[in-house]
Amino acid sequence: MLTLTFLGVGAAFAKRNFASNALVEAWSGDPERSSGPDDNLLVDFGATGPLALHQLIRCPEFSYLQRDGAIRYEAIRNLFITHLHNDHIGGLEELAICNAYACGVEKFGECFKPKILSTAEILRNLWDHSLRGGLGAVRGRQAELADYFTVTPVAGGVDGPPGMVLLDRYELRSFPTDHIQIHRKYDWPSRGLQFTDSQSGRSVVYTGDTRFDPVGLGRFFEKADLIFHEVQLEDHPDPVHTLLTELRALPVDMRKKMILYHYGDDWNKEVFGDVGKEFGGFARPGKRYELFA
Numbered sequence: 001m002l003t004l005t006f007l008g009v010g011a012a013f014a015k016r017n018f019a020s021n022a023l024v025e026a027w028s029g030d031p032e033r034s035s036g037p038d039d040n041l042l043v044d045f046g047a048t049g050p051l052a053l054h055q056l057i058r059c060p061e062f063s064y065l066q067r068d069g070a071i072r073y074e075a076i077r078n079l080f081i082t083h084l085h086n087d088h089i090g091g092l093e094e095l096a097i098c099n100a101y102a103c104g105v106e107k108f109g110e111c112f113k114p115k116i117l118s119t120a121e122i123l124r125n126l127w128d129h130s131l132r133g134g135l136g137a138v139r140g141r142q143a144e145l146a147d148y149f150t151v152t153p154v155a156g157g158v159d160g161p162p163g164m165v166l167l168d169r170y171e172l173r174s175f176p177t178d179h180i181q182i183h184r185k186y187d188w189p190s191r192g193l194q195f196t197d198s199q200s201g202r203s204v205v206y207t208g209d210t211r212f213d214p215v216g217l218g219r220f221f222e223k224a225d226l227i228f229h230e231v232q233l234e235d236h237p238d239p240v241h242t243l244l245t246e247l248r249a250l251p252v253d254m255r256k257k258m259i260l261y262h263y264g265d266d267w268n269k270e271v272f273g274d275v276g277k278e279f280g281g282f283a284r285p286g287k288r289y290e291l292f293a
Helices: 049-056 060-065 092-101 120-135 214-223
Strands: 002-008 021-026 039-043 078-080 115-118 150-153 164-166 170-176 191-197 203-206 226-230 258-261 288-292
Touching (some): 021 049, 049 060, 170 214, 191 288
Parallel strands (some): 039 078, 078 115
Antiparallel strands (some): 002 021, 170 191
């Protein structure tokens, strides 16, 4: 079984539901009868990620992620980074420092290093432009991203081999998303994810942050059994996210398999009262969604 749980489902500046980061868990047995998954993967870990994860570990079914009430970061084995905005990477410094210094190791360099995956460009920029300032200096030398993580670049596109396979069955591939255009489409690096069950051939799409892109993403949507799609509820003249009004133009059968996330704090205003019925619903933090049985 493969499951997905949102730590948070909010937009970048949302305060009520944390930022949109997700925990993917792979199980060889029944989650209700297991002490924890056989493998797992965090999709992003933003600035509110540590607070959201600390809240999640209070639930008995996620107790494997805690020790004495604190987050057990070494229980997180893999991370995928979709892009470099703070609501998607702002918690990585805490995760790295806790693994390096708070896991009972005697010296730096013996710490647990989770695998970190994304395109080579995103991983390079993650260190050079985001993490180096806080993590680059250690006693006696300059550190590198590889001191904290097992750095694993993955090829772009969904037509080649998977970037990662969980339990020899669940395949992860990434695709470019049209989040921000500097000069042309896809020229600023951001990624979405496709999960495929190699046994059944079924697939699930997680869009990551993206503008409305029915041409670029449509072929993934048509094949998918379930779609987690980001949304901006309010209209905007020059959006960097997908507007609700744009998603409403999609066919009914496609909308019904879409669960909306990355929404603002106003999601439960009366004007949006029927949105959940138009789609597969609003994603909720802390709820385990079954991707494949």
